[in-house]
Amino acid sequence: MAVITVLHFDFWNWETTSVVLGFLPTGLAWQAGISLAAAAGWALLMNVAWPSRVEEWAARPSALSDDAAEDPS
Amino acid sequence: MAVLLPAAEAASRTPLLVVGFYLFLLISLGVFSSRLFRGTSADFFVAERSIGPFLLLMSVFGTTMTAFALVGSTGKAWELGNGVYGLMASASGIVHSAVFFLIGIKLWAIGKRHGFRTQVQYFRSRFQSNLLGYLLFPILVALVVPYLLIGLLGAGAVMRGVTVGMFPETFAGTTLPSGRVMFEGAIPPWITGLVVCAVVLFYIFAGGLRSAAWANAFQTIVFMITGVIAFVLISSKLGGMDAATQAVIDNSSDHMTRARIGKLQFVTYMFVPLSVGMFPHLFQHWLTAKKASTFKLTTVAHPLFIGIVWVPCILIGIWAAGAGIMPPGGNPNALLPKIVQTLLQDPYLTGLLTAGILAAIMSSLDSQFVCLGTMFTHDIVMHAAGEDRFSDKAQVMLGRGFIVFVVGVTYLLTFFPPPKIFDLAVWCFSGFAALFPLVFASIYWRRTTRAGAIASVLAMVVTWGTLFYEGLIKPTLAGEEMEGDFLVAGMMPVTLIFAASTAALVLVSLMTKPPSDEHVEQFMVES
Incomplete structure (x- = not known):
């Protein structure tokens, strides 16, 4: 995702007036590609880095005391 | 979102009928979703933490995207060129999903384990500080209220623009100092605000956040489809997509580049979408998720949805610049309705677009109303009086009461909008x-x-x-x-x-x- 974020800053497309597919400005096409890449990147991340213990952690009983929100000072 | 259209040709009331039909569907959905309501405070405030992947995706996306996604993006692209997508949309696609993954899932887990329903409850408990809670509460409310006002005022402005000439004998319009009469026969904003408040109140009063989630899903589908339909028809009217873009190259080549956007501005705009990490209404939606894995679809599909809504609107904006189309009064936010009215000249499409804009507005309003009602109930009243003093039923009644209060106050505030509200x-x-x-x-x-x-x-x-x-x-x-x-x-x-x-x-x-x-x-x- 860090690579996608860096590629988002596409300064080389700043002055480009060319088009892709006959109608899409190159800069816009690049950024639309960034959105697609972001979705693909997150899909990949979900499979390789999913926090599998979160649900088990959330199901544990709370051990916060009733006065946890009280400012002891 | 100010959409100001000058008095023009006497219009048929068909667009109003389309909008009316849309509101009828929304009310029907409210009746349906209220039947799913289980009567508990957990259901009213956080939908019993039972929302699945599709509803979470649609409700989070609908809540995050305001009317700006349709009319604002088009107007901004007309002003600044195609770089607006990179500036505002693709940056959000990356950052929003990162926040859902890194913050949303963790807060869901913490909220579920400790039974939190509001951000203030969480921060108060995390830092063992009542002072922090009382400090955050007014700040969060103060930052949400302008949004509510913008939504209601925007809805009023859109309807006033679209209904010009529909009721010449009922509504006289606004007389300018020059003597010129604007918006003759148009529905005044106070009526639109009243109707929007009443419809939203109807479905959230009955079922709380569960109803808001269902309504958001429906409204998100409506405004996404509206945008795509408008895009296809408008590109066709401009001679096809290739010809429309060629006109931009020939007549306004700046719009093909990012010459009107600063590079530092582009880079630092990346901070802005981090705001979703602290939206109180989004926090509450995260808590509705059934499981942590419910977040997967939202995280993956969010950048795609942003692309589906924003790319067509950005293209329409730069095509308008290439075709020399000017928004009424130089107001960029009035561009999309103007294009639909003048280029397509179809009352059904005008009605559909208006319904789409209202859908985008209302899908944010409902969650914000429920959220503020929840905050007043839990962070002020129940926190001060003691949680044990209220039965489950009383909590729901208190929540409903505060939602009515918040909607009423917001509606009254629309009569005294601060300058430069937009x-x-x-x-x-x-x-x-x-x-x-x-x-x-x-x-x-x-x-x-x-x-x-x-x-x-x-x-x-x-x-x-x-x-x-x-x-x-x-x-x-x-x-x-x-x-x-x-x-x-x-x-x-x-x-x-x-x-x-x-x-x-x-x-x-x-x-x-x-x-x-x-x-x-x-x-x-x-x-």
């Missing part, structure tokens, strides 16, 4: 974004202290207030016309506010006594 949006985003270091540190940095958290919030308030005065209040009082975004050394103001709140949080935390490991452990989610 310029407030990016400032509200900046305020929420500058609170992001607080939520991030509360989850990932054990060493964060109560004093550090309070210092961070205060630093945000001071820097935000200073820049807000310089960027909006001062020029407004001086009667100066503001062109473009207010920048500090080429950067978005959020950069400085964010830096100040981060520095205060880190420095003060390091200088003060850390909280006990035993307490912090209760908030460190295992991955």
Whole structure:
């Protein structure tokens, strides 16, 4: 995702007036590609880095005391 | 979102019928979803934490995208060119999903384990500080209320523009100092505001956040489809997509580039979408998720959905520039309705687009109304009086009462809109974004202290207030016309506010006594 974020800053497309597919400005096409890449990147991340213990952690009983929100000072 | 259209040809009432039909469907959905309501406070405020992947995706996306996604993006592209997508949309696609993954899932787990329903409850407990809770509450409310106002005022302006000439014998219109009459026969904003408030109130009063989630899903589908339909028909009217773009190259080549956007502005705009990490209404939607894995679809599909809504609108905006189409009164937000009315000249499409814009507005309004009602109920009344004093049924009644109160107050405020209300949006985003270091540190940095958290919030308030005065209040009082975004050394103001709140949080935390490991452990989610 860090690579996608860096590629988002596409300064080389700043002055480009060319088009892709006959109608899409190159800069816009690049950024639309960034959105697609972001979705693909997150899909990949979900499979390789999913926090599998979160649900088990959330199901544990709370051990916060009733006065946890009280400012002891 | 001010959409001001001048009095034009007497219109048929077909667009109004389309909008009426849409509102009827929304009310019907409200009746349906209210039958799913289980009568408990857990269901009313957080839908019993039972929302599945599709509803979470649609409700989060619908809540995040305001009317700006349709009319604002088109107008902004007409002003600044195609770079608006990179500036606002693709950056959001990356950052929003990152926040859902890194913050949303953890807060869901913490909320589920400890039974939190509001952000203030969480921060109060995490930092063992009532003071922090009482400090955050008015700030969060103050940053949400302008959004509510913008939504209601925007809905009123859209309907007034679309219904010009429909009721010439009932509504006289507005007479300008020059003697010219505007909006003759149009539905005045106070009626639209009343109807929008009544419809939203109808479905959230009955079923709380569960109803809001269902309604958001429906409304998100409506405004996404509306955008795509408008795009296909408009491109056809402009001679096809290739010809429309060629006209931009020939007549307004600046719009093909990012010449009107600063590079530092582009980079620092990346801070703005961090605001979703501190939206109280989004926090509440996250808590509705059934499981952590419910977030998967939302995280993956969000950037795609942004592309589906924004790319067509950006293209329409630059095509309008290439075709020499000018928005009425030079107001960019009036561009899309103007294009639909003049280019397509189809009352059904005008009605559909109006319904789409209202859908985008209402899908944010409902969650914000429920959220503020929930905050007043839990963070003020129940916290002060003691949670044990209220039965489950009484909590629901209290929540409903506060939602009616919030809707009523917001509606009354629309009669006294502050000047430059529509310029407030990016400032509200900046305020929420500058609170992001607080939520991030509360989850990932054990060493964060109560004093550090309070210092961070205060630093945000001071820097935000200073820049807000310089960027909006001062020029407004001086009667100066503001062109473009207010920048500090080429950067978005959020950069400085964010830096100040981060520095205060880190420095003060390091200088003060850390909280006990035993307490912090209760908030460190295992991955």
